Amino acid sequence: MTISLALLGFGNVGRAFARLLLRKRADLAERYGITFRVTGIATGRHGIAIDPDGLDLTRALELVEAGQSLAPLSRKTIPDTGAFLAEVPADVLFENTPVNHETGEPAITHIRTALARGMHAITANKGPVVHAYGELTRLAAEKGRRFLFESTVMDGAPIFSLFREALPGARLLAFRGVLNSTTNLILTRMEAGETFEEAVAYAQSIGIAETDPSADVDGWDAAIKVAALVTVLMGIPLKPQEVEREGIRSITAEKIATARAEGKRWKLVCSARREGEGVLARVRPEKVSPDSPLYGVEGTTSIVQFETDVLGLLSVIEADPGPETTAYGLLADFLNAVRPQSY
């Protein structure tokens, strides 16, 4: 089977995904009998291209990385994203436009349109998960398609698929983790003697923190991840605004030194615990002891610890995240959506 793919968003993650598709092309054909073509790419600043016979992905990467437009690759002129979604002949849409934390738009509309047209919809964008999980999942089921989003929490590490596929029958009671790599890197560097401002500047210099670091530093990114995990894994719809939230601006060099003297470390801890029919969900700096697996999590590494009704604490740690690992989450979702069941 040859599967037609549409890429909406061609930034760092979208391009890393394109490179991963090229690298894994032979492997997917051999292991799963899956072949694919990319029939459409829509970018924010480098034009839009559609070719039902398949675009030259290598050429598309070259053009965009040289700052040029994709339009010359297109069979016809596509004026905007709406036209792209209406016309692209594809079996799967990969939605990788920038996240809107407050409303999830326009990504929700993109995904709704793709599902309504009978495509699988796969995204690395947290907005649609926290703002429209129920609606989009129901729509996908009606259409016999999948809405998947493994890359939204801990990049490509298997978190949602872990519960969906590998932990059947388990009930998630609570979790606790370090899910924002920017703040963890900042705290790690402050422990090594940098000021908050120096650590933020370093995180910006390596492309981890935004020019305005507040989404990370004030705990919003972490809160959105908590909301996504609670919504999907606990089955309790939760908005980021409903997560108790405190960022790391209050963590001074003095506080870090005091914690060190106690043999502890400050971490921006994400947590949630069922309470009756509801949930207590929060993001806040906590002093962590060496007996916790959170203690040893350095730099951009992330961790989540799950408490279920069937196992002891189960932790997943992901080291060295980046656009490539986020891209793998998209690939895993793609394969889980389309591969023949292996059993």
Add this chain to the structure above:
Amino acid sequence: MTISLALLGFGNVGRAFARLLLRKRADLAERYGITFRVTGIATGRHGIAIDPDGLDLTRALELVEAGQSLAPLSRKTIPDTGAFLAEVPADVLFENTPVNHETGEPAITHIRTALARGMHAITANKGPVVHAYGELTRLAAEKGRRFLFESTVMDGAPIFSLFREALPGARLLAFRGVLNSTTNLILTRMEAGETFEEAVAYAQSIGIAETDPSADVDGWDAAIKVAALVTVLMGIPLKPQEVEREGIRSITAEKIATARAEGKRWKLVCSARREGEGVLARVRPEKVSPDSPLYGVEGTTSIVQFETDVLGLLSVIEADPGPETTAYGLLADFLNAVRPQSY
């Protein structure tokens, strides 16, 4: 759908599984539409019972825990395991007889018989995995059934299902872990000042170590787990005897003190790495630094770190293992074998 289950082996793990089935009965019906009856139980020392209409599982637990025979529950007299496997009317066999590290028998024969009769075969027994994985997996595929064994490594924590279901398209290049909880407990207690003999006696007193602790202490249990992971996850058949193996008898109080002074800890490390078409697999004591997630693994907790071609290091940690967590691995395999695909 009502599924008929046969339990071969009714020791700590088999009984924990029976209790978990009772506890999860309503949940499985509600979440998956799965109902079940246990049509047969064969024990080593408490008789054998078959009832096509379903045995009273609570009563069976009471009888065996009171040291009595199950035979009075049986519709007919079943003389031995062979007759049990030939006659029990079941859709799934749970094979939980004691492991035979050298040959995998008689568990392999039990599983082969069950698959040939058209049952799914699920086991917590490592023997069949390291000695007959290829044959049993092919036989299961021919019969349209599953041969599953999640509980053989890290109890019920998802390891095999992680790669099978949640990491499609990934290639495992190497792994490194602490997979034998008895030796890890012994080393942890020696760090706290106990002698090797005292630590072994403690592990025996809480039912973790056998009367003859050599399977753990000399690294055989760890080597079998390495062989199972390499065989299944790397696709390279490997026998436990082919794993380079060194146990923990050489680790003295002095060595532990020296490591401590260096800020390190001794761990019995299981590892494997692809080398060309082959694999370098070994079990040996190693001094581990605090920058490794293996460092913080205390007591009976276990960890495995996976190196793949698509993600940074991915670690899974399982705390507080026991018969209940092993039982969950059996339940997860059961649900993965029979549940309608959720998507």
